[in-house]
Amino acid sequence: MDRMPLGISRLDSMIGGGAPAGSVVLLAGESGAGAREFAYTSTVMNGLAHTDEDRFDRFYGTLGSDATLPEEIHYVSFTSEPGAVETEMRFVMDDELVTAGTEDVSFHDLSREYFQLTPVPTDWYAERPTDITDLGTRTDRRDVLEALGDYLTENAPGNLVVIDSVTDLIAAAGEHLDWTDLTVLLKGLARASYRWGGVILLLVTVESLSPIQRGQLTEAADGTLSFEWESGGSERARTLVVDQFRGVLSRLEDEQIVRFETEIHDGGFDISNVRKIR
Numbered sequence: 170m171d172r173m174p175l176g177i178s179r180l181d182s183m184i185g186g187g188a189p190a191g192s193v194v195l196l197a198g199e200s201g202a203g204a205r206e207f208a209y210t211s212t213v214m215n216g217l218a219h220t221d222e223d224r225f226d227r228f229y230g231t232l233g234s235d236a237t238l239p240e241e242i243h244y245v246s247f248t249s250e251p252g253a254v255e256t257e258m259r260f261v262m263d264d265e266l267v268t269a270g271t272e273d274v275s276f277h278d279l280s281r282e283y284f285q286l287t288p289v290p291t292d293w294y295a296e297r298p299t300d301i302t303d304l305g306t307r308t309d310r311r312d313v314l315e316a317l318g319d320y321l322t323e324n325a326p327g328n329l330v331v332i333d334s335v336t337d338l339i340a341a342a343g344e345h346l347d348w349t350d351l352t353v354l355l356k357g358l359a360r361a362s363y364r365w366g367g368v369i370l371l372l373v374t375v376e377s378l379s380p381i382q383r384g385q386l387t388e389a390a391d392g393t394l395s396f397e398w399e400s401g402g403s404e405r406a407r408t409l410v411v412d413q414f415r416g417v418l419s420r421l422e423d424e425q426i427v428r429f430e431t432e433i434h435d436g437g438f439d440i441s442n443v444r445k446i447r
Contacts, residue, residue, distance in 0.1 A: 171237055172185055177439065178214075181233060183443075185420060186232065193371065194414070205333075212274055213266060215270075220272045221269040242331075245330065263436070279313055322361075356389045394409060395409070395410045424445070427445065
């Protein structure tokens with residue numbers, strides 16, 4: 170099965186080179202537990218493979234024999250400007266690494282579609298004064314799910330797409346979005362992604378989810394990575410658990426791996442220890 174690197178070297182090596190091509194992967198994290206840093210690292214490392222092979226080799230290493238790099242890397246946000254996303258990446262990772270790794274990354278801002286039906290003033294999110302005028306005269310006011318679907322149809326095949334974040338869509342559900350529409354879109358996305366052959370990462374904060382909502386999102390995805398805080402004595406540690414993952418979980422079960430201890434350093438998100446069943 171073809172694989173696409175997630176950009177976390179030690180994890181990729183344990184799962185055969187990366188995520189199975191065609192996968193939709195839910196990054197479900199407690200606040201600050203590493204899900205966002207995982208998404209940033211995946212974006213930067215895959216970008217680095219295109220722009221700076223020497224630096225990629227130093228920070229990531231060698232690709233798995235079954236791994237194929239994405240043709241393009243796309244980062245989609247609903248409430249943050251691309252510049253703000255890059256700035257936050259620099260809080261997590263080395264500046265030069267982010268600069269090189271994002272050189273070929275396509276950042277796409279859907280804030281106009283996200284905010285246009287809300288009470289948020291248009292000049293808070295419109296990029297230029299002409300955008301404000303345009304918003305006032307447009308008759309085609311696509312909702313954010315339509316805009317996201319159109320963007321993915323055009324840009325997801327063969328590529329890595331990071332969607333930041335499902336949490337924003339959940340916040341709008343009930344007022345300007347229908348939760349059922351969101352879950353149906355994600356189920357359709359899993360079907361389409363299988364044909365497209367890329368990998369799509371969906372970032373979500375678990376505190377925003379009810380147990381039913383989390384179950385529905387997990388059911389709609391091919392894989393779910395859970396990022397959690399674990400307390401031990403006076404310290405807390407970040408951990409990663411692979412809840413379910415088509416074509417991946419069986420490999421970890423064969424190795425009796427149940428949980429990864431993780432860390433965040435200048436190279437981004439990383440695995441620091443692997444726990445096995447005793």
